Amino acid sequence: MDAARKPPDWRDTKVGTKVRAAAWLATVVGEGNMFSRKQLHEAFPDVANIDRRLRDLRGDYGWDIKVFRGAPEGADMQLVKIGDPVWDPARTRRSRPLVSAAERMWILERDGFRCTSCGISAGESHLDSGDPAQLYVRHVVPISEGGKAGVENMVTLCNSCNAGVRALGDSAARLAKVSRYVCDLPARQQTILLAWMAKGERSPSPVERAWAMYRHLSPELQKIVRQKLADEVERTADAETEV
Numbered sequence: 001m002d003a004a005r006k007p008p009d010w011r012d013t014k015v016g017t018k019v020r021a022a023a024w025l026a027t028v029v030g031e032g033n034m035f036s037r038k039q040l041h042e043a044f045p046d047v048a049n050i051d052r053r054l055r056d057l058r059g060d061y062g063w064d065i066k067v068f069r070g071a072p073e074g075a076d077m078q079l080v081k082i083g084d085p086v087w088d089p090a091r092t093r094r095s096r097p098l099v100s101a102a103e104r105m106w107i108l109e110r111d112g113f114r115c116t117s118c119g120i121s122a123g124e125s126h127l128d129s130g131d132p133a134q135l136y137v138r139h140v141v142p143i144s145e146g147g148k149a150g151v152e153n154m155v156t157l158c159n160s161c162n163a164g165v166r167a168l169g170d171s172a173a174r175l176a177k178v179s180r181y182v183c184d185l186p187a188r189q190q191t192i193l194l195a196w197m198a199k200g201e202r203s204p205s206p207v208e209r210a211w212a213m214y215r216h217l218s219p220e221l222q223k224i225v226r227q228k229l230a231d232e233v234e235r236t237a238d239a240e241t242e243v
C-alpha cells in the first residue's frame, strides 16, 4: 500500500460507501485484526447495504475478509488482508475485470453456475466455514500478467477459492483423510474424479448442469420447465410400456 494514496476519512459522506467501508477497515480495524458485524453496522448506521459493500471488496478487489460463523459477538470477522486501494481510482480502475452483465451470465452458464475449482454453487454452504458460497467471475491469467481480455480468459470461482483460503489443519492428517476417501470411492466415480484432477476443474454432470440452470429461472419459468419435463417423462414411460 506504500505507493498508493492514503485512504480518506471513512466518516466523509461525500465519498462512496464502498470507499468509506474500505477506509474504515484499513484505518480503524487494521490489517490482520478482528472486528464484528455489529461494529461495522454501528460505524455505518445510515448505510443500509454495508454488508454488500464488504462483499464487493472481497469479490472484486481482492480484500480478504474472513467470517467466523457462530463466533462470539464482537469478534466474528477478520480483516486478513487489505486488497486494492479502492479510494485511489488510478490504481483500481485497471485491475477491475471488465465484464458486462451478459458476458458474466454467459460465463456462469458455461461453468454450470458452479465454482470451477471446488464445484460449489451459489448459496450452498462451504464445508469449512459453513458460510453460503458466492460466485464470482475472474480472469484466469490476470490482465496485469498478460492475460487476454474476454470471456475465454474468465472463469467462475467461489469466494473461498477466489480468496485462496485454505482450510486449517495438519497437512499430513489431511493427506491421509483425502487419500482414504478418494480410494474408497466406487470405481466409476474414481474415473470421473481422475478426469477432473487432470483437467484441474470439476465439470458438472449434465443433470447437475440442468439443475443449476433451472434454479436460476424465475418461479414462473421454473413451473413451465417442470411441466415440460413432467410431460416428457410421462411420454417416455408411455413409449416404454407400448414396446
Ligand SMILES: [Zn+2]
Residues within 6 Å of the ligand: 115, 116, 117, 118, 119, 120, 157, 158, 159, 160, 161, 162
Ligand atoms: Zn470454490
